[in-house]
Amino acid sequence: MEQFEQIDEQRSWSLAQRQAGKRISFVPTMGALHAGHASLIERAKSEGDVVVVSIFVNPTQFDNPDDLEAYPKQMERDWEVCQSLGVDAVFVPTKEAMFPNGYCTFVEVVGPLQESLCAVSRPGHFRGVCTVVQKLFNIVQPDCAIFGQKDLQQVLIIQRMVSDLSSPVEIIVAPTIREDDGLALSSRNQRLDDESRANAVSVPRGLELANQAFKAGERNSNKLMTAFANEVLMYENVDLDYADVVDLDGFVECEEANDHCILAVAVFFNGVRLIDHIHLGGPSLPVAIED
Amino acid sequence: MEQFEQIDEQRSWSLAQRQAGKRISFVPTMGALHAGHASLIERAKSEGDVVVVSIFVNPTQFDNPDDLEAYPKQMERDWEVCQSLGVDAVFVPTKEAMFPNGYCTFVEVVGPLQESLCAVSRPGHFRGVCTVVQKLFNIVQPDCAIFGQKDLQQVLIIQRMVSDLSSPVEIIVAPTIREDDGLALSSRNQRLDDESRANAVSVPRGLELANQAFKAGERNSNKLMTAFANEVLMYENVDLDYADVVDLDGFVECEEANDHCILAVAVFFNGVRLIDHIHLGGPSLPVAIED
Numbered sequence: 001m002e003q004f005e006q007i008d009e010q011r012s013w014s015l016a017q018r019q020a021g022k023r024i025s026f027v028p029t030m031g032a033l034h035a036g037h038a039s040l041i042e043r044a045k046s047e048g049d050v051v052v053v054s055i056f057v058n059p060t061q062f063d064n065p066d067d068l069e070a071y072p073k074q075m076e077r078d079w080e081v082c083q084s085l086g087v088d089a090v091f092v093p094t095k096e097a098m099f100p101n102g103y104c105t106f107v108e109v110v111g112p113l114q115e116s117l118c119a120v121s122r123p124g125h126f127r128g129v130c131t132v133v134q135k136l137f138n139i140v141q142p143d144c145a146i147f148g149q150k151d152l153q154q155v156l157i158i159q160r161m162v163s164d165l166s167s168p169v170e171i172i173v174a175p176t177i178r179e180d181d182g183l184a185l186s187s188r189n190q191r192l193d194d195e196s197r198a199n200a201v202s203v204p205r206g207l208e209l210a211n212q213a214f215k216a217g218e219r220n221s222n223k224l225m226t227a228f229a230n231e232v233l234m235y236e237n238v239d240l241d242y243a244d245v246v247d248l249d250g251f252v253e254c255e256e257a258n259d260h261c262i263l264a265v266a267v268f269f270n271g272v273r274l275i276d277h278i279h280l281g282g283p284s285l286p287v288a289i290e291d
Numbered sequence: 292m293e294q295f296e297q298i299d300e301q302r303s304w305s306l307a308q309r310q311a312g313k314r315i316s317f318v319p320t321m322g323a324l325h326a327g328h329a330s331l332i333e334r335a336k337s338e339g340d341v342v343v344v345s346i347f348v349n350p351t352q353f354d355n356p357d358d359l360e361a362y363p364k365q366m367e368r369d370w371e372v373c374q375s376l377g378v379d380a381v382f383v384p385t386k387e388a389m390f391p392n393g394y395c396t397f398v399e400v401v402g403p404l405q406e407s408l409c410a411v412s413r414p415g416h417f418r419g420v421c422t423v424v425q426k427l428f429n430i431v432q433p434d435c436a437i438f439g440q441k442d443l444q445q446v447l448i449i450q451r452m453v454s455d456l457s458s459p460v461e462i463i464v465a466p467t468i469r470e471d472d473g474l475a476l477s478s479r480n481q482r483l484d485d486e487s488r489a490n491a492v493s494v495p496r497g498l499e500l501a502n503q504a505f506k507a508g509e510r511n512s513n514k515l516m517t518a519f520a521n522e523v524l525m526y527e528n529v530d531l532d533y534a535d536v537v538d539l540d541g542f543v544e545c546e547e548a549n550d551h552c553i554l555a556v557a558v559f560f561n562g563v564r565l566i567d568h569i570h571l572g573g574p575s576l577p578v579a580i581e582d
Binding site for chain 1: 298302306309310312393394395396397398399400401402404421422425426429430432451452455456457458459
């Protein structure tokens with residue numbers, strides 16, 4: 001497995017692969033790899049001839065410096081994960097290589113997708129995401145890139161960016177991977193203390209309760225959001241960032257829910273922010289629900 | 292010579308060229324081609340194996356709808372110019388292909404380069420330029436792209452964007468081409484009436500007068516700018532948009548001029564806006580100066 005820290009090294013390698021007629025599939029990550037990332041890498045292997053994984057904790061997408069500081073880092077273990085999964089090249093640039101002093105170019109998707117959910121909670125977050133993704137695409141020059149559905153707003157914004165800027169990259173969305181108790185995998189889960197980890201299962205359970213209410217005929221978005229909120233807020237040290245019913249096209253908030261809507265949520269457990277969502281009327285989540 | 296209106300057609304052609312090992316050089320234009328463009332195309336031929344010229348009057352870089360409407364269009368003649376110069380492919384996308392309804396992604400260079408000269412006079416202009424250039428790069432996938440030095444702030448901003456986003460494109464700057472009397476070539480010159488065309492030579496003459504004053508020891512930027520302004524403002528129907536002494540690095544205004552500065556100007560002649568600049572202490576412009 002190759003490992004590159006320099007932009008030019010990664011680009012030269014990618015160019016050689018393309019000239020040899022290889023299809024490059026790409027999984028951009030912030031490291032702290034877990035089974036969710038592994039599923040993205042497996043998908044990448046099935047979509048391309050060679051797989052590149054980038055590991056870069058992108059400072060431009062953190063609105064909160066403490067959150068950036070606390071983001072888990074485990075480079076040796078990440079390297080072993082990539083090695084064991086048969087990744088061909090790992091791109092691990094330094095912050096100085098990616099965002100040198102004087103850096104001043106940004107890519108931004110404006111409009112409805114930027115006016116709800118995480119875009120409101122984390123100002124500048126998606127500008128940072130779009131900027132680093134476009135830059136990584138310019139360096140890695142992939143044919144396709146795999147993103148997890150868990151970060152659905154991120155995926156939709158990146159799809160919009162790629163479509164608008166005519167980037168020659170196919171965006172592939174891979175399903176959310178969950179723990180046995182239903183909690184969506186996230187690098188941030190590592191930061192949960194035991195109590196918060198136990199309480200966090202209220203997120204998928206609350207989503208599923210709202211989904212069951214929707215399937216039973218409830219269409220009032222406030223009531224669906226309340227069904228979720230009641231479930232998570234029964235615990236201590238829990239703060240609700242948002243719980244919103246939005247249309248899948250454009251992420252516009254809906255007062256009346258329909259089967260083209262998701263319930264998207266962000267919740268702090270003892271300061272650790274987790275996000276998740278459910279497609280209303282869609283498949284149930286694998287959670288235990290007490291009668 | 293190939294002609295493509297569809298993004299996918301241009302991209303497929305470019306991909307085939309690259310796979311055949313050809314180096315693609317690219318000249319992005321807004322049409323109304325003149326000898327300045329011809330010099331860019333000749334340079335492109337010497338830099339690559341195949342030359343792509345795009346012709347697209349980019350609506351996102353016009354802050355003034357009347358200016359967009361009045362921008363000269365002469366597609367048949369442009370096609371003949373490209374044909375006669377041995378261009379390999381002309382990319383002529385429609386506005387709907389480039390900026391369909393709902394388009395919402397923008398690329399922007401922020402900071403000092405965005406806080407002076409044309410960036411101030413034409414809000415949003417360079418955001419539109421950066422966006423269309425990044426998009427054209429994604430479509431045409433050139434190895435190098437040629438820009439004219441006349442639009443110096445544009446060139447510096449694009450170089451900054453390409454460097455920041457690690458675009459795999461070499462930016463080549465070709466010298467300004469001038470009429471015999473010194474007027475810099477521009478598609479906008481077509482829109483000058485006879486009187487304004489005669490008066491417009493005061494732009495290079497004023498720049499050269501300031502340059503001569505600098506060479507004679509004058510360092511006060513206000514005096515250098517006044518030397519220019521006095522020259523152009525002696526005519527009727529002339530409005531000075533700006534005349535500023537700025538440092539070549541970052542385009543920051545300088546009260547005291549030095550040989551790392553340019554005098555950059557924008558002047559309206561009967562409503563037609565022309566820009567030009569001179570490197571203070573650099574080569575003289577080919578203008579007649581009466582004693």
